[in-house]
Amino acid sequence: MAVQVLGSRDVVRASRERQRRRYGERPGIAYLFLSPWVLGALLLTVGPMLGSLYLSFTDYDLFTTPEWVGLENYRNLFTDDSRFVAAVWVTVRYVLISTPLKLVAALAVALLLNRASRAQGFYRSAFYAPSLLGASVAVALVWRVIFGDLVSSPRYALLVIVALAVWQFGAPMVIFLAGLEQIPQELYDASAVDGAGWWRTLRSVTLPMLSPVIFFNLVLETIHAFQAFTGAFVISSGRGGPIDSTLFYTLYLYQKGFNEFRMGYASAMAWVLVLVVAAITAVLFRTARMWVFYAGEDR
Amino acid sequence: MRRGNRPGGVARGIALAALGVLLGATAACGSDGGSSSGSNVTIRFDWWGNPDRAEVTERAIDLFEQKNPTIKVETSYAEFNAYFQKLTTQIAGGGAPDVLQMDYRYVREYADRGVLSELDSGPSQVDTAGVTQQLLSGGTINGKLYGIPPTQNTQVFSYDFAQWEKSGAAAPKDGWTWTDLKTAAQKVSDSTSGAVRGLGDFGGIEDWFEVWLRQQGKQLYTPDGKLGYTAAEVAQWWQMTDGMRRSGASTPAELTTKMDGSQANDPVAQKKASAGFGYDSGFTAKSWEILGREFKLAAFPTDTGKIGQYAKPAMMFSVSKRSEHKPEAAKLINFLINDADAGKILGMSRGLPANAQIREQVGGTLSGPPAVGFQFEQQVAAKLEPAPPPPPKGAGTVKSTFQRVYDDVIFERSTIAQAADKFIAEAQKAIST
Numbered sequence: 008m009a010v011q012v013l014g015s016r017d018v019v020r021a022s023r024e025r026q027r028r029r030y031g032e033r034p035g036i037a038y039l040f041l042s043p044w045v046l047g048a049l050l051l052t053v054g055p056m057l058g059s060l061y062l063s064f065t066d067y068d069l070f071t072t073p074e075w076v077g078l079e080n081y082r083n084l085f086t087d088d089s090r091f092v093a094a095v096w097v098t099v100r101y102v103l104i105s106t107p108l109k110l111v112a113a114l115a116v117a118l119l120l121n122r123a124s125r126a127q128g129f130y131r132s133a134f135y136a137p138s139l140l141g142a143s144v145a146v147a148l149v150w151r152v153i154f155g156d157l158v159s160s161p162r163y164a165l166l167v168i169v170a171l172a173v174w175q176f177g178a179p180m181v182i183f184l185a186g187l188e189q190i191p192q193e194l195y196d197a198s199a200v201d202g203a204g205w206w207r208t209l210r211s212v213t214l215p216m217l218s219p220v221i222f223f224n225l226v227l228e229t230i231h232a233f234q235a236f237t238g239a240f241v242i243s244s245g246r247g248g249p250i251d252s253t254l255f256y257t258l259y260l261y262q263k264g265f266n267e268f269r270m271g272y273a274s275a276m277a278w279v280l281v282l283v284v285a286a287i288t289a290v291l292f293r294t295a296r297m298w299v300f301y302a303g304e305d306r
Numbered sequence: 307m308r309r310g311n312r313p314g315g316v317a318r319g320i321a322l323a324a325l326g327v328l329l330g331a332t333a334a335c336g337s338d339g340g341s342s343s344g345s346n347v348t349i350r351f352d353w354w355g356n357p358d359r360a361e362v363t364e365r366a367i368d369l370f371e372q373k374n375p376t377i378k379v380e381t382s383y384a385e386f387n388a389y390f391q392k393l394t395t396q397i398a399g400g401g402a403p404d405v406l407q408m409d410y411r412y413v414r415e416y417a418d419r420g421v422l423s424e425l426d427s428g429p430s431q432v433d434t435a436g437v438t439q440q441l442l443s444g445g446t447i448n449g450k451l452y453g454i455p456p457t458q459n460t461q462v463f464s465y466d467f468a469q470w471e472k473s474g475a476a477a478p479k480d481g482w483t484w485t486d487l488k489t490a491a492q493k494v495s496d497s498t499s500g501a502v503r504g505l506g507d508f509g510g511i512e513d514w515f516e517v518w519l520r521q522q523g524k525q526l527y528t529p530d531g532k533l534g535y536t537a538a539e540v541a542q543w544w545q546m547t548d549g550m551r552r553s554g555a556s557t558p559a560e561l562t563t564k565m566d567g568s569q570a571n572d573p574v575a576q577k578k579a580s581a582g583f584g585y586d587s588g589f590t591a592k593s594w595e596i597l598g599r600e601f602k603l604a605a606f607p608t609d610t611g612k613i614g615q616y617a618k619p620a621m622m623f624s625v626s627k628r629s630e631h632k633p634e635a636a637k638l639i640n641f642l643i644n645d646a647d648a649g650k651i652l653g654m655s656r657g658l659p660a661n662a663q664i665r666e667q668v669g670g671t672l673s674g675p676p677a678v679g680f681q682f683e684q685q686v687a688a689k690l691e692p693a694p695p696p697p698p699k700g701a702g703t704v705k706s707t708f709q710r711v712y713d714d715v716i717f718e719r720s721t722i723a724q725a726a727d728k729f730i731a732e733a734q735k736a737i738s739t
Binding site for chain 1: 387391394395397398415419420421559560561563564566568571700702703706710713714717719736
């Protein structure tokens, strides 16, 4: 009798209550399951990062004991290193050119692939494949051979690496596809009834509804672009040439640390990069308020 | 109660002794069968080189393992630049190979940083009686030996003589000059309408600049480790090499900038240039096949009568300071340098053997490119000067800076004088920090 009086919500609550009584409150379990990730993050990420923060204030040659030098590395970076300035410009140019191109390519292909068809699975895999291979040294080597003449020209070498990056649009494409599938069909039906064409629908339905995903991809790809290394390293044989035209920030950092045995200096460079990327991400989040539309929000 | 039980103690002693015998027996079995057990030791030996060198090195190592059944040697090799990149990372991570191939240019860098073990005393002592003192001094830092050169080499000019003949270029002869070189190279470029340049542009390679400097009685580094030249000499050298590029006698900037010491990016190996400078130890058994044609060797051109070349330790063998198997590591080096059978197998694959007896023995057995290299060594031996002391810390950076800044010249991004000043400033910084 009493059960019938109870609403379904009460039933759920009662069953939870029962479970709690049987198993007790044991938040420890949660931490136990979390522990591999927490340990991994502490030992493999936070620990080494703190280590490199310390090293960035030292003169450290990789082999002998680090010597404390205070802010000297940072001071030299900004006042006494013309190659540092060159590396910053190369990287900024790379980020500004490759990130938008890659996102546009990923979105365009995602739009093409976002229709029901049997061959869909095949095409999606085919377009995703370069991203799987792309980070590998082998593809960069092939790239170097194919674009042999452009790679050795100071004007075009960077663009070859940009092209390599854009070609690997698979990861953002997959995320875009998932986002596109989340857009309710009713909105498209309504816009069709209103007589909206393809372009109008894209601008007024697809892009606003997709904006959180676009934002996510933008942040991720910007961070990735700042960290680009493999392509430049392989294509320029680790030298960043010709005339420093492919001297990516991370490549210069590597040269300082491992070719010139100045790991303290390289650590300072790494921390400058971390801070800059953090600042840029914060700026992106600020601007997001202006153009990112979350469903359920009133506008 | 049991403490005083004598028979028990005896029994235990016998048991232990039996166990000892048993262990000893298994250990003996292990070494006979080549399987791993307590007394066996595995050492690592890393080096740079090409597949040619790899083949003979592996054969020599096999022989070493046969002669020393308790020592197992793991090897790995790479091209020069990749090798040093990997080595630095390994040493920094505490995983350095026990025996490593060291370069004359880097030996002070690594020895000063306490990475290498002494080879003239202590557990890693090697018998160097057969090696000339002059070569050994190349591996001696502050009176201690940190690298033993197994071989010597010297700088060399090599040219595709068939191409030169066809183009009507005059073959190098004793006392030829830098102008002779330019004239000959120009003929090759002109006769092929630039398809094959006379020379790979060598202006950015510090090694050849050094020979030119020495021809004028100067040197790369003073004995106290300072730069032995000024921006004026650098500008003069680049003026000469850039002139060859402008006239078309040497390769254009796009080809030159790719030169990274690997065969794949060498214009001579790609048949886009007919001649260049190098080290005579680079000519190994299959060189003619790899290069697709035969070459002749000659001494450097000179305007002063001095050829400026020297007997250089082609490379060195060193033992890592952190090696846990120093005696075994030393044994391997000793074998590679002094063993007659090893010498037979290795031949000229690392250059002219440093051990005089082995050198003599190898000389009679050579054919192909190594024989050409050997003859060249004999021919210039009397003119070679002793090697300068190992260069200071930072010398590796100076070398790469030299090449990088030369790109400014060939891509015409700055005047030669500006580039030379820029290089000197960066070089000073590299050796002072």
